[in-house]
Each structure stands twice: as C-alpha cells, then as structure tokens.
Amino acid sequence: MSEEYKRRYTFGADYGTSDFKFGPITCGETPEIIENRGYFPDTESLMYRIMGTPKEVVVGKEIPLYLGSREDLTLRMVYPMKNGIIRKDDERAWRVVYEITKYGLKSFKPPEKEFDGFYVVASLSSIAPRYMYERLFEIYRQIDEEEKLVKAVTIIPQPLAVAIAQKIPTCVVLESGHGNTQVCPISRYPIRNAVVAINRGGGDANSITAEILKDCGYGDLAREEAFVRRIKEEIGLIPKDLTKAVEAAKKNPERFRVIYRVPNTRIEIDLAENSWTRFLIGEYVFNPNHELFHSYFSRGMPKPEDARIGDITFRGMIDFGESIIESVERCPIELQPYLYGQILLSGGNFAWKVPREFRDVATDSALKIRLLLEEKGIRNAKIVMTKDPQFSVWRGCIVYGYAVPEDYEWNWERMEGWLKFRE
Amino acid sequence: MWRLRLQEGCSIIVGDITISGQITCYLKRKPNLSVDDYWLRLLDLLKKRVRFKGEEGGFYIFEDGRISQFLIPKAEDRKVKVPFRFLTQSPKFLDEIFMASTEEFGYCDLSCSLRGDIDFEKLRSWTKTFGLVWLGETEETFSSILDVGGQILKLTAYPRREMLNLLGTLRRNSREPSGILRAIFQEESMAVISVRVPLCYRESCLKIAELQGLSLSDVQRNALKMCLERFYRREIKKLMKL
Numbered sequence: 001m002s003e004e005y006k007r008r009y010t011f012g013a014d015y016g017t018s019d020f021k022f023g024p025i026t027c028g029e030t031p032e033i034i035e036n037r038g039y040f041p042d043t044e045s046l047m048y049r050i051m052g053t054p055k056e057v058v059v060g061k062e063i064p065l066y067l068g069s070r071e072d073l074t075l076r077m078v079y080p081m082k083n084g085i086i087r088k089d090d091e092r093a094w095r096v097v098y099e100i101t102k103y104g105l106k107s108f109k110p111p112e113k114e115f116d117g118f119y120v121v122a123s124l125s126s127i128a129p130r131y132m133y134e135r136l137f138e139i140y141r142q143i144d145e146e147e148k149l150v151k152a153v154t155i156i157p158q159p160l161a162v163a164i165a166q167k168i169p170t171c172v173v174l175e176s177g178h179g180n181t182q183v184c185p186i187s188r189y190p191i192r193n194a195v196v197a198i199n200r201g202g203g204d205a206n207s208i209t210a211e212i213l214k215d216c217g218y219g220d221l222a223r224e225e226a227f228v229r230r231i232k233e234e235i236g237l238i239p240k241d242l243t244k245a246v247e248a249a250k251k252n253p254e255r256f257r258v259i260y261r262v263p264n265t266r267i268e269i270d271l272a273e274n275s276w277t278r279f280l281i282g283e284y285v286f287n288p289n290h291e292l293f294h295s296y297f298s299r300g301m302p303k304p305e306d307a308r309i310g311d312i313t314f315r316g317m318i319d320f321g322e323s324i325i326e327s328v329e330r331c332p333i334e335l336q337p338y339l340y341g342q343i344l345l346s347g348g349n350f351a352w353k354v355p356r357e358f359r360d361v362a363t364d365s366a367l368k369i370r371l372l373l374e375e376k377g378i379r380n381a382k383i384v385m386t387k388d389p390q391f392s393v394w395r396g397c398i399v400y401g402y403a404v405p406e407d408y409e410w411n412w413e414r415m416e417g418w419l420k421f422r423e
Numbered sequence: 424m425w426r427l428r429l430q431e432g433c434s435i436i437v438g439d440i441t442i443s444g445q446i447t448c449y450l451k452r453k454p455n456l457s458v459d460d461y462w463l464r465l466l467d468l469l470k471k472r473v474r475f476k477g478e479e480g481g482f483y484i485f486e487d488g489r490i491s492q493f494l495i496p497k498a499e500d501r502k503v504k505v506p507f508r509f510l511t512q513s514p515k516f517l518d519e520i521f522m523a524s525t526e527e528f529g530y531c532d533l534s535c536s537l538r539g540d541i542d543f544e545k546l547r548s549w550t551k552t553f554g555l556v557w558l559g560e561t562e563e564t565f566s567s568i569l570d571v572g573g574q575i576l577k578l579t580a581y582p583r584r585e586m587l588n589l590l591g592t593l594r595r596n597s598r599e600p601s602g603i604l605r606a607i608f609q610e611e612s613m614a615v616i617s618v619r620v621p622l623c624y625r626e627s628c629l630k631i632a633e634l635q636g637l638s639l640s641d642v643q644r645n646a647l648k649m650c651l652e653r654f655y656r657r658e659i660k661k662l663m664k665l
Contacts, residue, residue, distance in 0.1 A: 008590070026579060026588035028443030028536030029510045110579060111559035111566050114663065166481045167492050387480045387489075395508075403494055 006406040011118035012397030013104060017081045018178030021394045022104035031394040034060045038096030040076045041066045059099045083180040084125025085309045086132060098139045105149040117151030121397035126157040126184045126195050127312045141421045152418035159184035161396030162346040166386060171342035172324060176349035178202045180314060183327040185339050194330035196323045199314035200304045202349040205232050208284045211301050212277045218269060231269060234260050237362040238282030238352050240371060242290050245361040249276035282352055286368050287319035321372025340381045348390035440539035442517055443510040445493050447532040448524035450503045461496040461503045468523040487516035514601035525595035535589045543582035549609060550578060555652050556659060568662050570651050571606045572598030575658040591662060
C-alpha cells in the first residue's frame, strides 16, 4: 500500500470523556462530533415488536428517537468513559466504544473500489492504562474483520496529539475536557511519570452554574444538564481576580446584569442582583479554593474530590497553576524552563468568552493561567491557547497519521507505529 | 464564525459555507536555507497578496482566513514541499493562497473541504452527468472525477455530513479555486460547442442515440467526455489510485 494511499485515507478518532470527534483528513479543519455515549433500548418492549427491533445499542444523533423516561435513562444510557478511563471489565462501556467507532468509520466509507481501509489514529487520555490500548486495538480488529474499514491503526495520548498539531515538541499540555483535566509535560514524547490528572472539567462548571440557577429561582431548569451547559457558556466569566471582580460587580450590579432568553422558548434567565455570580463559574474551573465556594459546599454541592481510578489519582481541588508547577517539577531541572516557555491549553473547557466591556475584570484562559502561575512565583511563562481547542487533538491525530511512514510497525515498548490486521 | 456567500442566484449552495483543508506548495530549493526559512518564504509570498493580521496560537491570521503549518517543509531534489492548512469563508482568500503557492513551480496539491447548506441531490446529478468518471456511491457518500476548466479534481461528497471534498493538483495556468467552485455550484451558464462534421458522422450519431435511448446532444456530450478522459488519462489514473 502506498504512502499516498495512507495520506489520502488518514482518519482521526479522539475519544473524549464527553464527545467523540472523528473524521478523515478530507474533513479539513473540523471533525464530526457525536456524544461519547450509547443507549441500550428495551428490546422486550411491545412497541419494538410492532415497529421492528432496534439495534442493541444506539449511538449518534439517533439516540433522542429512542429515549424513554428519566428513570430509564440512568439504566440504559451508558457513558463509557469516566475521566477518560474505561474499566477493564465494563462490557457495556466497551460495547458503546465499539459502536461509536464503527459509526464513525462507516460514516466516511468512500465508494471507490480501490478503498482498502483507513489508516486510523486514535487518541486516548494520557493516563489510559495499557489494557485500554489492547482493547481498543481489538475493537478495530473486529471492525476490520466485519467491514474492511481499517487498514492500520495506531493510538497516541491526547496531549501528544495537541503538541503535534501545534508543532511544539517541548511543552506542557493542559487538556481540559468535560470530565477531567490532564497536565502533561512533553519532551518529544509525553513524560508519563510527570502527568498530573485533575478530577475537574467543564462538567464541574456546569455544577456550579446549576447551583447559581437554583439560588436565583430557576431550580426547575437547573435539572437539565444541556440547558445548564448553555447558560454556562452564555453567562460564565473568568475573573482576573475573583475578590476584586465580585466587589466590582456588587458595587455596580447593573453593569454586569445579564438577561438570557432561550431561543424559540418563553424562558428568560435574569440573574439580577446576583449577576456577580457569573465570575464564580469561570473561577471554579481554574481554582475552586476561594472561600466563596465554601457556602456552596456546605449547602450540599459536591466538592471535586480526589478520585482513584486504576493506578491514577485524580486531584479534586488543586488549582491549575499549582498543577502545572507540580507536573513540571517532576521533570529534570534543565528541562523545566523550556516547559514553562510553552504551555498549551487545549480542550473545550478553555473556550470562554471575554466580553469587551468587562476586560478590566474578566480574562481569557491563557491570562488566567499566567496569573495563577505568577501568584506562585513563575514569571515569563508563555501560555498559548490553541485555536478551536476542542478540535486540536483530532487535528494532531491527522498530522501524526499523515507523517508516520506507512511501513513503521507498532511497537509496544515505544507505543508508536501502525498496527495492521491484514497483509 | 465567518460566513461566505457566493454570488446570488447560485443553484447548489443554499446557505453558508466554510472552506478548509491542506495545500502542499512547492518552492525552489536554495543553498543555506533551513526548512523553517521555506515556511517564512511562503508566508512572505502570501503577505504580498493579503493583509497579514498576526500570529495566534500557531495560526497565521490574514484578512479573510488563516493558515497554519501542517508538516515541516521537506526538501526533494530541487524542490521543497511546504504543506500547510487553511480555513476561510472567502473563495477569494483561497485564490490568493493558490496564487502564492503556485508562484515558483506553477502547481500545488490541494485537498479542500467545504461544509454548509449544499443541495447534494443537484450536485449528485450534475457530477453524474458532467463528471469525467463516476466513481460510485454508498449510503453516505458519492465520488466523481471532474474537469473544471482544465483542473482535474476528485470530488467526494458526504451529504449527511453536509460536506464535500475536492482533491487534486491545481495548475496556475488553469482555473483558480473560486472559478472551480463557481462551476461546481452551477453558477455559470452552459456553453454550446458547435462543430461541422461530415454527414456520415451525423447519421452514425443518430443511430447511436436511437440504440442507447439518448438525445443527440447527450451522444455529443459523451463523445466530448471520452475525448477529455483520454486527454487527461494520466491525471485521472493518479486520482483514481488515491
């Protein structure tokens, strides 16, 4: 198979905790996205006997067509990854991964007779254990046996994909998704012993948004996660300094007042004199240690706790600045200045709006990280926010697949190269 | 997000379009230049054509679009390949990067993805009728090789994803990308090519038309397509392999 063939059919697959981003090189700059979840319909139901039996697992945009009651959801909807990890024996979760992978590959199967499978670059969390690699390879092997869709496959850690996409071989990557955040120093390859995993992501910003909505009298709406997420994206702000920002907002509530109308509904959200809480949403992601959050914890909002998954401890309350320092300080001293010199922010959890009129008190993710580092004595750090951060892992997968020679075979020691299932 | 509107009256685009993809540009190899210098050289070529607004997170932002390095430039004999990615909503910006990329060697490799509200049914029938080679279709895609003003391109469409991809080697002395899009999106009128032929040809053509259940103009169009196919055989073969 020629190098040209591989380049034409390079395929990227980014397994995020919340979303699965996938697509071939022909997608240009933007992959397709579906939620990383699967629904197991009740196939015994009489309706299904009448209307025809559905698939055992439904994934992608069809899911809403099969949903039942809220109680059913908890039983039948499976989100396979928790903090980027799938338990070894969680067969339903692996089944969902199989389905979304097959869905992704089939969506782009080209009609040409010459097509003999994609060169797939899959990307997993930097803390994914070896069994996840083995199981994912097995899934691709199975799909290839059934559909001849996989010519070769390789797996790379997500932070490495980000570094590749940005063409920066020595850096620290902060990849923050819905469920968790990884801080991973890279010197040509991820320094696995220095990875710091944080049990906090966009989902936690949703949690505090829901609490704020409850406090403002919108408790009924706060139960719907998709709605809460939208509100977070519309009104959340990252403060440069939370104390000062809250003070400014309390002094002049009208300036920061936000009224959000949900399109095509009669729903209107008005935080009124509580508009200062907008700053809590952003701050909570970066640093949940401020005393203002204590009242929420004491009223029952779960604190981001340390969680142990496999051999990895996900830290709950560590702030992002501290986590970068901890990670860098596990690397050789000579390397440390270079790592601080290139800190890449990637993942949807770093995409925050900074309205022009609030620039005196609000900021973007890059500056917030710099301020957190400066507080701890790290100056001159260079923080780069990747463009469209939610897609940078997928882009890195494509670049990697394009560049790795077609005849470079998978090596378990180096964890790189192509694994092929056929001659 | 930027929005693109092609001229009004187009029949295939019914909404907004985003254009992105990769271009491999070829530059003359020069002594004492490092591979990074070739990337800077490409940027200079483009800066002469489009207003440069600055660099942000590895992306080079221009007036109507952005580019970024795809792979590190690679020297081959007297050429240096400089692959880069682009994103725009302006076909004019695509023309400018095409002109910059073809300035030294007269050609570049393009893989261009278009997303948006496209009438894929119309596109399917247009490519089936006017494409040089119909490569086939599945539930999710269809694919064809086209001649657009002398540029030979492979078109792959993904109707459910509202996306299509154009792939090929573009030559500077043929049609520019915005012209290619105009043709594909049926913004230009049909041309009549008239030829005087001996009467015996006309009789044969009528016979073929009758046997195949086609109109005389369909037979003439097919004959023209066969002629173009033969003329572009090498390029078509290359695209079919990809």
